[in-house]
Amino acid sequence: MIAFLLVAPYLVSAQEKSDEVMIASIYDEVLSNSTIYENLRVLCKDVGHRLSGSTGAAAAVEYTRQLMIAYDFDTVYLQPVMVPNWKRGPVEILKITNSKKRGVIDLNALALGNSIGTGPQGILAEIIELKGLSEIQERKNELAGKIVFFNGPMNPTLLETFSAYGAAVSQRSSGAAQTAPYGAKAIIVRSMTQSLDDVPHTGSLRYQKDIKAIPAMAISTKDADLLSLLLKDQADLHIYMENYAEMLPETQSYNVIGQLTGTLFPDEYIAVGGHLDSWDVGEGAHDDGSGCMQGIEVLRVFKSLNLKPKRTLRAVMWMNEENGSKGGKAYADLSESRKEHHIAAIESDRGGFVPRGFTSTGSAKQKQQLSQWKVLFEPYGLHDFDRTGGGADIRPLSKQGTFLIGLLPDGQRYFRYHHTEKDVFEAVDRRELELGAASMASLVYLMDQYGVEN
Ligand SMILES: [Zn+2]
Structure with a gap:
């Protein structure tokens, strides 16, 4: 009986141990070497707010495209999408x-x-x-x-x-x-x-x-x-x-996508990111500059740790979540027409606050798989894994059977800033933003390693 107790936990924990070590190195990398905070500063201060159809939105498209090229992702490209063009x-x-x-x-x-x-x-x-x-x-x-x-x-x-x-x-x-x-x-x-x-x-x-x-x-x-x-x-x-205020004719804009192509299962996709557009007041720092920069950071971490993903990872900056959700729809439509299969998508669109867990929408098996990983995140303060959710931009992927996941940060301060002139870079805490990115990268790592249940 004693032998069993000694052996069984050891066997169970062997796999967990290596995951534990990998996740530790992901957190270490983000907390030591990330430039995510500086990237957010540039997006907020040099680009500024970026409502769909505005010059700010166009500048944000170009900035994030260049940023992902600079990180040397395998592919970086724009996906055209027509968006509403409302002006205050x-x-x-x-x-x-x-x-x-x-x-x-x-x-x-x-x-x-x-x-x-x-x-x-x-x-x-x-x-x-x-x-x-x-x-x-x-x-x-x-x-x-x-x-x-x-x-x-x-x-x-x-x-x-x-x-x-x-x-x-x-x-x-x-x-x-x-x-x-x-x-x-x-x-x-x-x-x-x-x-x-x-x-x-x-x-x-x-x-x-x-x-x-x-x-x-x-x-x-x-x-x-x-x-x-x-x-x-x-x-x-x-x-x-x-x-x-007036609504002008629709105008051309883009989703911005950076990709690391999978080595074993390139036809299985995991998308991660946020929406690039913001309201036309403030700087869209929490909503949703943070989520975009976190999405890019996830792929940067894989590059930096020389983790070659088995599956294809995409950082996606969806356009137009705020007043039309055209980017999310266009992304899913195009994905479907190309017969892509997204096994999972993670959106961060609840601000750059300290992460507490993940929301999700998917099958019972998918949700069970996520909650089994909870133990690996608890040392980092993430414990909330049972709520239903996902994200407005990834919702249209559900037609593919995609497991939809949302980063769940502490939500008590988000609505101080949401859609106001106060949603500026200074309202985001560097460490909280980084912890969110590390959490997302760790979950992407696990899903890439083990795949996702149906
Ligand atoms: Zn948002």
């Missing part, structure tokens, strides 16, 4: 015009992405506050001629901040389309954050075919609270909105 206007005004207590009050606001503008005539209208889309039906007869103010907060009691975001964000994405049929003139949305501050958070909305498009803006959480408070005393509060 030069002037954005949102103000209360008739507060009995305070007079005229300027509000901190940003047009929502994909929104139409008001034009120079602006919109002056009475305001009506709703706590969420669920109140529309009940109050639909009160909406005509008004600006609808969606003031449902992200639920602060949910520890999983992305769940709180998911529950609140439909106000932003479909509030306009759901109120326009009842005669609403425009909408205002409380910013998607638990922070209480003066920073408005933009983000995309979707209009519906055959429903009139109306302008939409986000306001800061402090201003949302102020507006709500003033409305309690004065029901006939008026808002003036003026902006010049």
